[in-house]
Amino acid sequence: MRLLITGSSGQIGTNLALHCLANGHEVVGLDRRPNTWTDRFETILLDLAVAHPVQGWCLGAVTLPPCDVIVHLAAHAKVHALVERPLGALENHLMVTNALELARVTGTPIVLASSREVYGQQPRDGGPVPESAAVFGASPSPYAAAKLASEALAAAYRGCYGLPYLIFRFSNVYGRYDNDLRRLERVLWIFTRAIRRGEPLTVYGAEKLLDFTYVDDAVDGLWRGIERLVGGTLAGETFNLAYGAGNRLTTLATLIGTVLEQEPRIRIEPSRPGEVTYYVADITRARQRLGYEPRVNLREGVHRALAWAQHWAAAQPPAEQEDYR
């Protein structure tokens, strides 16, 4: 099959695209910036944060090849960045609207990336959070609110136009193609760099308990959904895609320290506005409907991620190696 992947230069997009190629499928990437990790598929450059006219497979100024499925991953993906610049949430919603319009006009099934952020702050004593948990009124941040609005819009497109879609709520995906701190600061790599340099690292919220998902598990779940959506056996559903266990940020720091054989120096600060401090996913639905079974726990995932980063850095020109460790 041929897949159109938006946000294909990002972490999940790059991993998904390479997974698809490895399994004999074709990928058309679309992003506002080139892919810095691989040149194994084409990236069409387009800013999706403006409303583009859609005519067949023409989206604004670009003509796309017809595809069997659209996987919409493009977004401003940092929660805190949109607390500081809430207009970015509107841009996220515009990106989804463009993708849904393309899907509607071409009659193509679509997958949307949502987030565990839509659950906001769920009660700690409530156990793992199922997809049925109440979400309206729970948004802790503009990022979360935009994800929720996107989910609502997808449902509206199904209601009005019969558009087949699936939504995946990701949770703290980490691993390969994610260690470029110049572009996007993610906690695993911020901690790794601080520990390697013997500098103190800051944990915002000592009690914060989050569900970290190794990227191969996330891609596996995504792919299982794509196959069923394109095959016509599943549509109009929302899935939690996570590991299904909670870990503290201090645990993450300790695991990284173990791999690097260096004691982390941890400074505790209160959580920042807009941050969720508890989330463990109930992944029963994904298990039952997709046959999804995450394989990589946090200890193993940290090992794999750091080993990969070491390998990647070593292959870069000497002046750039420090950027990726």
Ligand SMILES: NC(=O)c1ccc[n+]([C@@H]2O[C@H](COP(=O)([O-])OP(=O)(O)OC[C@H]3O[C@@H](n4cnc5c(N)ncnc54)[C@H](O)[C@@H]3O)[C@@H](O)[C@H]2O)c1
């Ligand atoms: N990685 C996670 O932990 C996580 C968790 C929950 C949800 N998600 C969601 O999954 C999706 C993919 O996440 P990711 O981790 O790969 O993020 P990422 O930032 O690595 O990739 C997102 C891509 O979208 C592109 N993009 C941003 N604005 C654009 C625009 N205006 N036009 C075209 N492209 C644009 C970026 O250039 C980037 O390559 C996002 O929708 C994100 O919100 C990710």
